[in-house]
Amino acid sequence: MIVGERKPLEEIAEMLKVYKKILNVGCGGCTSICLAGGQKEVAQLTRDLEGNFGNQGADVQIHELTIERQCNADFFADLDVMVKDYDAIVSMACGAGVQFVADRYPQTPVFPALNTTFVGFDKDVGWYEENCRTCGDCVLGETAGICPVTRCAKSLFNGPCGGTRADGTCEVDKTIPCAWYEIHKRLKAQGRLDLIHKVRPAREWVNQTRRSVIQEPYKERYTK
Amino acid sequence: MAQFVAFIKGPMVWIAFGVFFAGLIIQGWRFFTMSRKKDPAYIPGTEKKKKKKKKKKSKKTKAKKKKPKTIMDRLQPLIAFADKRWDNLENSMFRIHPLVSVVTIIFHVFLFVIPILLLAHNELFRAAFGFSLPSLSDQTTDMMTIIFLLCGGFFLFRRIFVRRVRAITTWWDFVMLAVTLTPFITGFMAFRQWGDYPTVMLVHMISGELMLILIPFTKLGHMIYFFLYRVLIGSEYSFGQGKRAW
Amino acid sequence: MSTQVNREQIKGMLKAHKPRMKRYLSHCMHCSLCAESCFLYMKNDKDPRYMPSYKVLNSLGKLYRKGGRVDRAFLEDIKEIVWKNCVLCKRCYCPVGVDIPAMIAFARSICRSQGVHPDEEQSWL
Numbered sequence: 001m002i003v004g005e006r007k008p009l010e011e012i013a014e015m016l017k018v019y020k021k022i023l024n025v026g027c028g029g030c031t032s033i034c035l036a037g038g039q040k041e042v043a044q045l046t047r048d049l050e051g052n053f054g055n056q057g058a059d060v061q062i063h064e065l066t067i068e069r070q071c072n073a074d075f076f077a078d079l080d081v082m083v084k085d086y087d088a089i090v091s092m093a094c095g096a097g098v099q100f101v102a103d104r105y106p107q108t109p110v111f112p113a114l115n116t117t118f119v120g121f122d123k124d125v126g127w128y129e130e131n132c133r134t135c136g137d138c139v140l141g142e143t144a145g146i147c148p149v150t151r152c153a154k155s156l157f158n159g160p161c162g163g164t165r166a167d168g169t170c171e172v173d174k175t176i177p178c179a180w181y182e183i184h185k186r187l188k189a190q191g192r193l194d195l196i197h198k199v200r201p202a203r204e205w206v207n208q209t210r211r212s213v214i215q216e217p218y219k220e221r222y223t224k
Numbered sequence: 225m226a227q228f229v230a231f232i233k234g235p236m237v238w239i240a241f242g243v244f245f246a247g248l249i250i251q252g253w254r255f256f257t258m259s260r261k262k263d264p265a266y267i268p269g270t271e272k273k274k275k276k277k278k279k280k281k282s283k284k285t286k287a288k289k290k291k292p293k294t295i296m297d298r299l300q301p302l303i304a305f306a307d308k309r310w311d312n313l314e315n316s317m318f319r320i321h322p323l324v325s326v327v328t329i330i331f332h333v334f335l336f337v338i339p340i341l342l343l344a345h346n347e348l349f350r351a352a353f354g355f356s357l358p359s360l361s362d363q364t365t366d367m368m369t370i371i372f373l374l375c376g377g378f379f380l381f382r383r384i385f386v387r388r389v390r391a392i393t394t395w396w397d398f399v400m401l402a403v404t405l406t407p408f409i410t411g412f413m414a415f416r417q418w419g420d421y422p423t424v425m426l427v428h429m430i431s432g433e434l435m436l437i438l439i440p441f442t443k444l445g446h447m448i449y450f451f452l453y454r455v456l457i458g459s460e461y462s463f464g465q466g467k468r469a470w
Numbered sequence: 471m472s473t474q475v476n477r478e479q480i481k482g483m484l485k486a487h488k489p490r491m492k493r494y495l496s497h498c499m500h501c502s503l504c505a506e507s508c509f510l511y512m513k514n515d516k517d518p519r520y521m522p523s524y525k526v527l528n529s530l531g532k533l534y535r536k537g538g539r540v541d542r543a544f545l546e547d548i549k550e551i552v553w554k555n556c557v558l559c560k561r562c563y564c565p566v567g568v569d570i571p572a573m574i575a576f577a578r579s580i581c582r583s584q585g586v587h588p589d590e591e592q593s594w595l
Contacts, residue, residue: 258489389502394500446566
C-alpha cells in the first residue's frame with residue numbers, strides 16, 4: 001500500500017497561515033492504514049494547528065471530515081456539499097488523493113499534509129518498509145519475488161555487484177541483506193536457479209514519466 | 225433446605241473458587257497456546273557490530289559529560305515525559321468519553337477492592353485459614369458499595385436509554401449486569417439488615433458463587449483477557465510493545 | 471445463481487477459527503466505545519449500524535449463532551455490512567482489545583468462499 005508521513009507541523013502551518021476557515025480532510029484508505037492520515041491523525045493535526053495558530057493569536061476555524069478514499073469520485077458526496085464554506089482544504093491523503101481533490105475543486109486551494117513516501121508493506125505496528133518502486137516493468141517472477149529495484153542498493157538487474165559481504169549483507173548498506181544473494185538462495189530452494197543466469201537488457205525506466213493504466217477488460221469502454 | 229444452605233455456605237464456596245481459579249488459569253494457558261511470539265525484526269549481520277558501536281559511543285559520551293547540568297537540563301526529560309503523557313491522555317478515551325471512562329475505572333477498582341478488603345469477608349477468611357488481609361472499616365466499604373451501585377446503575381441506564389448501546393444490547397447483557405451487581409446489592413442489604421437476613425445472605429452467597437463460576441467462561445473473562453489482549457498482542461492501541469500475535 | 475451454499479464448508483471455516491473468534495465475540499462488552507474510532511460512523515451522522523461492534527455482531531456474530539446454517543440471502547445481507555459499511559482500514563479501537571478487523575476480514579472470506587462478494591458495479595472497495 002501507499003505509505004506516507006506527516007509533514008512537519010511548521011511546514012503545514014506555514015502553508016495554511018493566511019486562511020481563516022480550513023477543512024482538514026482525512027482518507028480511509030492507505031494513509032489511514034499506515035497511521036498517517038486517518039481520522040485520528042486528522043484530529044491530531046487539527047489540535048496541533050489550533051495550538052500553533054492560537055499561539056500566534058490567529059483566529060482560525062478548522063473543521064474535519066474523513067472520507068473512504070480521496071482518489072475515487074464515488075466518495076465525494078459529503079465533501080462536494082461542504083467545500084464552498086471553506087477558504088482552503090488540507091488533505092491527509094497521498095499525493096494522488098491531494099491532486100484528485102485539487103482537480104475536483106479548482107477554486108479552492110488544496111494543501112498536502114503528508115509527504116507520500118513509498119509503496120510498501122506492514123513490517124509491524126506503525127512500521128512500514130518500501131518494497132516496490134512502481135517501475136512499470138516487474139521482474140519479480142524471475143527473481144523469486146525479491147525486487148532488485150528496491151532491495152538492491154544499486155538497483156542492479158544482473159547482480160550481484162561483487163561487493164557482497166561475507167555475512168550476506170550489502171557493501172553499500174550493511175543493514176540490509178544483499179538482494180541478489182537472497183534471490184540466489186530462494187531460486188535455489190525453489191529449484192529455479194537457471195533463472196539467475198538470465199541476462200536482462202538495459203531497461204527503459206518508465207517510471208520517470210507520467211503513466212496511465214486501463215485494465216484490459218475495460219479498454220473497450222474508453223475506445224471510440 | 226438447611227442442607228442446601230449448608231452446601232452453599234460450605235463446599236459450594238470451594239467449588240466456586242476452584243472453578244474460578246482453574247478457569248482463569250486454563251483461559252490464560254489457552255491464550256498462550258493460541259498466540260505466538262512475534263519474530264523479532266531481522267537485520268542480518270548487524271547485531272555484533274551494533275554492540276561494538278555502543279561501547280565506542282559510551283566512551284565518547286563519558287568523555288564529554290563534563291558540562292555542568294542546569295536545572296532546565298534536569299527538568300527537560302521530565303517535561304518531555306509529562307508532555308507525552310498529557311498528549312496520550314488528550315488522545316485517549318478520557319477525552320471522547322470522560323464520564324464513561326471515570327465511572328468504569330471506579331466500578332472496576334471497587335469491584336475488586338470491596339470484596340477483598342471487606343471486614344466480614346476477612347473474618348470468614350481468618351476463620352478458614354488463620355490469617356487475613358487488612359480490612360477497611362465498615363463505614364468505608366458501605367460508602368464504596370453505594371458508589372459502586374451508582375456506577376452499576378449508570379451502566380444500566382446506558383444500556384436502556386443510550387441509542388448506540390441499545391443497538392447492540394442483548395438479554396445476556398442484562399443478566400451479566402444482574403450477576404455482577406446482585407452480590408453487592410445483597411451484601412449492602414445484609415449489612416443494613418434490610419429484608420429477611422437469612423434469605424438475603426443466601427442470595428448473596430449464591431450470586432457471588434455464580435459470578436465467580438461465570439467469570440472464566442463469559443464476557444466477564446475480560447478480567448484477564450483485557451491484559452492479555454491489550455498488553456501482549458501488538459496493535460495500534462496496545463500498551464507497551466505487544467510482542468505476541470495470532 | 472444457486473440459492474444453496476455449502477454449509478459444511480462454512481461450518482468447517484467457522485470451526486477452524488472458533489477459539490479465537492468465539493472469544494472475541496464473547497468478550498465484546500457491548501459498550502459501544504469503538505464507535506468514535508470508525509470514521510464511517512462519524513461520517514454517517516453517528517448511525518449505530520456503522521459501529522464496529524454492530525458490524526461484527528451482525529455479521530460474524532450471526533454466523534456463529536446460526537452455526538453456519540445459513541443461505542445465500544443471509545450472506546448477501548452480511549455482504550452489505552462487511553463490504554459496504556466497512557473499508558477495513560483497521561483503525562477500530564476496542565477497550566478490551568478485541569480484534570474487530572480480523573472478524574470482518576474473516577466474515578468476508580466466508581462470503582467469498584460461497585461466491586458472495588461485491589460485483590463490478592458496487593464500488594465499495
